[in-house]
Amino acid sequence: MQLRRGDVLDGAMAILDEFGLADLTMRRLATSLGVQPGALYWHFPNKQTLLGAVVDKILEGLDTPSDTDRWDEAYSELAHRLRAALLAHRDGAELVSATFASRMTSSKVREHFVAAGTDYGLSREHAELAAYALLYYVLGHTVDEQSRAQMEELGALTRAPISPDSPEVIGGESDENLLAGDPTVRFQFGLDLFIDGIRARLASPHSALHTS
Amino acid sequence: MQLRRGDVLDGAMAILDEFGLADLTMRRLATSLGVQPGALYWHFPNKQTLLGAVVDKILEGLDTPSDTDRWDEAYSELAHRLRAALLAHRDGAELVSATFASRMTSSKVREHFVAAGTDYGLSREHAELAAYALLYYVLGHTVDEQSRAQMEELGALTRAPISPDSPEVIGGESDENLLAGDPTVRFQFGLDLFIDGIRARLASPHSALHTS
DNA sequence: ACCTGAACACCGTTCAAGT
C-alpha cells in the first residue's frame, strides 16, 4: 500500500518522540517506513521542508484565540501555551528554535504575539519588536529547560548507585541549587520581566528610544 | 613542523570567518592544516570540545568590567558587547547559541550578567533568572539579525539584475518594512523592555511571583 | 504516480601502525 505525505510526517513525529532529533534522519525514517531513502523525496523536496512540516504540527493549536481581555494575560497565556507545545515533544524546543530563523517570520504564532500588543495600544512596530523579544525568551528558556531535563534523565539512570529508595541526599545541590525549583516559576519570572517592560512602554510610549 | 593546539584553533576560526559554520568540519579543517583528519583528535577529544574552544575565543574580552555605576547601564553595555562579539564572526551567534545550553552555565559571561543584578539589590536567584532571560534575548535576537544579514547578502548578489547604480526602488519594501531599520535600535528596544522589567522588580520585589 | 537501486559526495571518530 502506498505511502502518503501524512504517513511520512507521522513517522517523523514518532521517531522524534521516541529517539529524539539526532535520530531523525531521512535514512532512519525511510527504514521505519519500510521504504528506500529516495522515496521520501517524492513527498518532500528535502529534509528542511520535512522538519518545517513537523514544526507546524508541533505548533498547531497555538492559534486558538485567548478569551481574556487583558493584554498582559493574553501575552502570558500565549507564552505558556507555546512553552507547553514545545515541551510536549522530545527536543521540541530545539527543533522549533533551529527552524525559527527561517520560518517563524511567516508563522501564525508570531502574528498572535504581535496582535496581543497592537490590540492594546502598542504601535505596530513596537508590537513586532516586543513579540520577537518574547519569542526569543520563550524559545531560549524552553530549549534550556528541556535540555536540562534530558540531562537529568540520563543522570538519574547513571546515578543512584546504592539503592533506588535511599533517603534524600543533602548537600549535593550546592552546585546549582539556585537554578533548581519549579521550571514553570522560573519561566514566569522572565515572562513577568517582559510584561512589566511592555507595561512601562504602554505607560510612556515616548521613552521607547531612550537607553533605559 | 608540528601542529599545536593553537594552530588548530586558528584554523577553525579562519574557516568559520571565511566559509561559515556549515563548512567548519573536522575533515575540511584537517585539509586546510595539511594534515589527516585523525591528527585533530590528538589535540581535541572531539568536535564539540573544539567548538567550545572557538566559542571561548569569540567571547574573550567580554569580561572586562564596565566602568559605570548604574546597573541599567551595566546591563546595557554587557548586552551590547555580547552582541558585538557575536556579530564579529560569521555565524558567531548561531555557534554560540548552539553551544550555549551545554556550556554557558560555566561561562564568565553569564556570571557577569548575574553580578550586574546582585550588585544593585536583586536577590541572587532573581539576578540568575534575569541574567538568563537577558542572555536568551541577546542570543535569539542576534542569531536572527545575523541570519537575516546573510540572507540579504545572498539576495544582493542574486538581485540587482539591471544595473548596480540604478535609482532606489520604492514600493518593494512593503513586505517586511516594519522590521527594517537600524538593527541596533531594534536590539535596544527589547533590551529596554528587559531593563524596565528589572526596574519594576527592584521597585517592588514582592511582585516577582505574581502573574504580572 | 510512486518507488527502487545504486550511486555521489560527503560526515565524525577510532586505532593500529609508523616516526
Added chain:
DNA sequence: ACCTGAACACCGTTCAAGT
C-alpha cells in the same frame, strides 16, 4: 609525542530505471 592510513558507520540527495 604526534601523526598517517585506513577503515567503520553513518549522513542528505539525485536520478535512471522499474512498476
